[in-house]
Amino acid sequence: MGTAGTTVSASLPPGPPLPALVQTLVVGNLRHHVLPLLERRYGSVVRLRFAPNRDIVMLTDLDDIKAVFSGPVTTFHAGEGNIILKPVMGDHSVLVTDEDRHLRTRKLLMPAFTGAALRGYRDMITGLTRAELDRWPENRAFGAHDRMRALTLEIILRVVFGVAEGPRLDELRRLIGHLVEIGLVQVLGWQNPRLRRFRPWSTYAGRQARVDELLYAEISERRRATDLDQRTDVLSRLLTVPADGDELSDVELRDQLVTLLLAGHETTATALAWALHELSREPAQAAFTTRAADEGDEKALEAVVKEAMRLRPVVGEVVRRLTEDVEIGGYRIPAGFDVMPSIVVVHADGGHHPDPRLFRPRRFLDGAPPAGSWLPFGGGARRCLGAGFSLMEASIVLRELFGRFTVAPEHSRPERVRSRPITLEPARGARIKVTRR
Numbered sequence: 001m002g003t004a005g006t007t008v009s010a011s012l013p014p015g016p017p018l019p020a021l022v023q024t025l026v027v028g029n030l031r032h033h034v035l036p037l038l039e040r041r042y043g044s045v046v047r048l049r050f051a052p053n054r055d056i057v058m059l060t061d062l063d064d065i066k067a068v069f070s071g072p073v074t075t076f077h078a079g080e081g082n083i084i085l086k087p088v089m090g091d092h093s094v095l096v097t098d099e100d101r102h103l104r105t106r107k108l109l110m111p112a113f114t115g116a117a118l119r120g121y122r123d124m125i126t127g128l129t130r131a132e133l134d135r136w137p138e139n140r141a142f143g144a145h146d147r148m149r150a151l152t153l154e155i156i157l158r159v160v161f162g163v164a165e166g167p168r169l170d171e172l173r174r175l176i177g178h179l180v181e182i183g184l185v186q187v188l189g190w191q192n193p194r195l196r197r198f199r200p201w202s203t204y205a206g207r208q209a210r211v212d213e214l215l216y217a218e219i220s221e222r223r224r225a226t227d228l229d230q231r232t233d234v235l236s237r238l239l240t241v242p243a244d245g246d247e248l249s250d251v252e253l254r255d256q257l258v259t260l261l262l263a264g265h266e267t268t269a270t271a272l273a274w275a276l277h278e279l280s281r282e283p284a285q286a287a288f289t290t291r292a293a294d295e296g297d298e299k300a301l302e303a304v305v306k307e308a309m310r311l312r313p314v315v316g317e318v319v320r321r322l323t324e325d326v327e328i329g330g331y332r333i334p335a336g337f338d339v340m341p342s343i344v345v346v347h348a349d350g351g352h353h354p355d356p357r358l359f360r361p362r363r364f365l366d367g368a369p370p371a372g373s374w375l376p377f378g379g380g381a382r383r384c385l386g387a388g389f390s391l392m393e394a395s396i397v398l399r400e401l402f403g404r405f406t407v408a409p410e411h412s413r414p415e416r417v418r419s420r421p422i423t424l425e426p427a428r429g430a431r432i433k434v435t436r437r
Helices: 020-042 062-070 083-089 099-113 115-134 144-161 167-179 184-191 193-197 201-223 234-239 250-281 283-295 298-311 343-347 387-404
Strands: 045-050 054-059 320-322 326-328 331-333 338-341 405-409 417-419 424-426 431-436
Touching (some): 062 338, 144 234, 167 201, 167 250, 193 201, 234 250, 250 405, 283 405
Antiparallel strands (some): 045 054
């Protein structure tokens, strides 16, 4: 996959000489600061080493990233690249499987996220958003991130299960909220099962086990339903056996449900929190969003969401594990290494996004950024299945919110970025105040 006429180096790319554990801690906690510095120091191809034994090559050149996304899925394994998620998502999750296993699951999930399916969710998302906004305090500061988490979790519960009522799903709401609080400490427990006997890992494992019990009870109950063909929720769709008779087992269903519940709400909630963080500090952009809400301008509202995802990436990178040696970026990268397109670095590159530190939603209306330079949902055959749903959901939330309120920050000073093992979020929860228009 090298560029024609390019000399391919037999040596590995340059990178920091720090021990693997130090690199893990520094990048894990400060990736949004460190990765751009590494690119300036070493170039667009940088070797990293993470504990315990993980070799990673960061990529920031768009041609190199395109080669990864368009390369054969047999060579670039996204599932193995997401191995950190397996202890929670499960062995069968669409995020951690590859090749035929992944394709099978993706095909079964796809009907729930087609254009027709998305249109069917609009009224539900609108109603739940209005109910959430009815609970917001006026003229008093609160954390927008927590409220967006509650809203997007409620939405994904309705999409996944169809009905979000009753003690079982009430308990799921509470437990899922705990499971998304993932830090480096929890990740250590995932990598070493023996730690699960001790706190805090035993507490997390206990909550995870209880979530599994609730999901298996829901699956068992739904299997007995006689109206599956009339339901539009994801679980009912997955339980409706297709013509080829390819049916998911209970364990496979559990893994897909956990994946949708965790990945399907946290990232969108964080994107919305960052959008409110920026809009509360940018009166001109808030006015632009208010006009879009009043006029029902969905393209403009989506541009606001896209710009928030560009300026404040929720996920900092995507990873593919190589199953064979690959020539990329002028180097031969060995099988077993991970290649890591850096969303953080690409989104902050002024060559792709002029004035990259400014929050300018119009950049997505006045002419799209260069192809491949906006990567919140990854790319290629493994692009996020829920991308369309997330953008639609976030646009509806902004329409309802700015149609009702004006938004101001608790403090004018921007919040720091808190880096978690998977996401980048506002350190103080995107604290805002709202006033009825």
